[in-house]
Amino acid sequence: MIIRVHCLVPPEGPVAAPDRLELPSGATAGDAADTLHVPPEAIGTLLRNDVPVERNAPLAHDDRLTIIPPISGG
Amino acid sequence: MSQPDLGQAIKERATAMPYPDGTPGRFLETAAVTDLAQTYGLPPKQVERAALAADICPLRYARNLRAFSLAEQARLLDASVALIGLGGLGGGLLEILVRGGVGTVRGADGDLFEESNLNRQLLADMAGLGVPKARRAAARAAAINPSVDFQAHEGFLDADGMMAFLDGMDVAVDALGGLKDRPALAEAARKRHIPLVTAAVAGYTVIVATVLPGQPSPVEMLAGNAAGPSAEEVLGCPSPAVMTASALQGTEVLRLLAGRQPALAGKGLIIDLETMRFDTVDFTGASR
Numbered sequence: 001m002i003i004r005v006h007c008l009v010p011p012e013g014p015v016a017a018p019d020r021l022e023l024p025s026g027a028t029a030g031d032a033a034d035t036l037h038v039p040p041e042a043i044g045t046l047l048r049n050d051v052p053v054e055r056n057a058p059l060a061h062d063d064r065l066t067i068i069p070p071i072s073g074g
Numbered sequence: 075m076s077q078p079d080l081g082q083a084i085k086e087r088a089t090a091m092p093y094p095d096g097t098p099g100r101f102l103e104t105a106a107v108t109d110l111a112q113t114y115g116l117p118p119k120q121v122e123r124a125a126l127a128a129d130i131c132p133l134r135y136a137r138n139l140r141a142f143s144l145a146e147q148a149r150l151l152d153a154s155v156a157l158i159g160l161g162g163l164g165g166g167l168l169e170i171l172v173r174g175g176v177g178t179v180r181g182a183d184g185d186l187f188e189e190s191n192l193n194r195q196l197l198a199d200m201a202g203l204g205v206p207k208a209r210r211a212a213a214r215a216a217a218i219n220p221s222v223d224f225q226a227h228e229g230f231l232d233a234d235g236m237m238a239f240l241d242g243m244d245v246a247v248d249a250l251g252g253l254k255d256r257p258a259l260a261e262a263a264r265k266r267h268i269p270l271v272t273a274a275v276a277g278y279t280v281i282v283a284t285v286l287p288g289q290p291s292p293v294e295m296l297a298g299n300a301a302g303p304s305a306e307e308v309l310g311c312p313s314p315a316v317m318t319a320s321a322l323q324g325t326e327v328l329r330l331l332a333g334r335q336p337a338l339a340g341k342g343l344i345i346d347l348e349t350m351r352f353d354t355v356d357f358t359g360a361s362r
Contacts, residue, residue: 073306
């Protein structure tokens with residue numbers, strides 16, 4: 001399956017996260033973050049189709065995953 | 075000779091002139107507000123309020139119209155808001171609320187301005203380094219709009235302090251930096267049954283949300299497990315992100331105080347300024 005990705009966590013390397021990601025069937029939100037090399041401690045919230053989910057939430061083809069860093073500055 | 079009543083005196087001092095769109099209007103200049111306040115021994119806010127009741131617009135609010143009606147402008151003057159934090163978010167918010175004509179603004183911050191604030195905090199300047207943020211905020215509010223009753227609290231608030239600070243307020247605004255005090259503020263707003271308008275920034279990521287009583291606060295959820303350094307410590311807190319956040323919070327606060335429906339109730343507006351992408355997220359359906 002292919003999901004859409006919006007990763008607001010800056011990449012550790014020079015390459016930005018892709019807009020789309022191919023994953024095996026049954027992959028979870030956490031699997032997608034791991035595939036993108038985003039470490040768990042760099043994640044504040046995972047959104048599946050604009051709804052907050054846990055890492056173990058299953059993904060489906062064409063889902064949109066948003067990865068947001070922990071955010072509290074002002 | 076006896077003094078005319080205030081309403082009559084306001085009508086005599088009002089000036090007829092067109093709004094920018096050509097519509098005829100009647101306006102009261104700030105000098106007249108000040109004179110009448112002194113003559114009648116009233117706070118200037120009450121003079122402005124009486125003018126609005128007579129369909130006369132204090133000239134300083136002329137360009138708020140028609141984004142706000144005269145009746146909504148009157149509601150703003152009658153309204154009260156608690157602003158917790160007078161740094162990056164709070165400085166921008168103070169500017170918006172005071173210029174907008176919110177009648178009572180109660181602001182709290184226990185910090186002093188320091189050099190690292192200069193990149194983003196509107197109230198921070200060279201002359202004010204080492205000065206309490208709440209004191210600078212009071213001076214700024216008085217310099218812009220003497221009709222606003224700005225109540226400064228030079229100190230940090232614990233959970234009990236938050237409860238006391240929100241007493242009698244219509245809306246609470248979370249302009250805090252960091253995560254430490256945000257849960258206590260969210261809890262105090264819940265207990266006071268008032269809306270909380272919240273925002274947070276890390277790098278070029280911004281979130282703004284409105285929490286109605288009984289709803290979860292998205293900022294607590296977005297903070298994650300927060301075991302390591304916070305994202306803003308890694309990604310910074312740049313001026314465009316902070317000013318964007320405070321402008322959006324200010325818009326939402328003015329909507330609420332004017333009696334309109336909030337645009338972000340139960341939702342978070344998540345902004346990626348790096349790509350100029352804006353997404354609205356529904357937090358009431360959170361599956362966590």
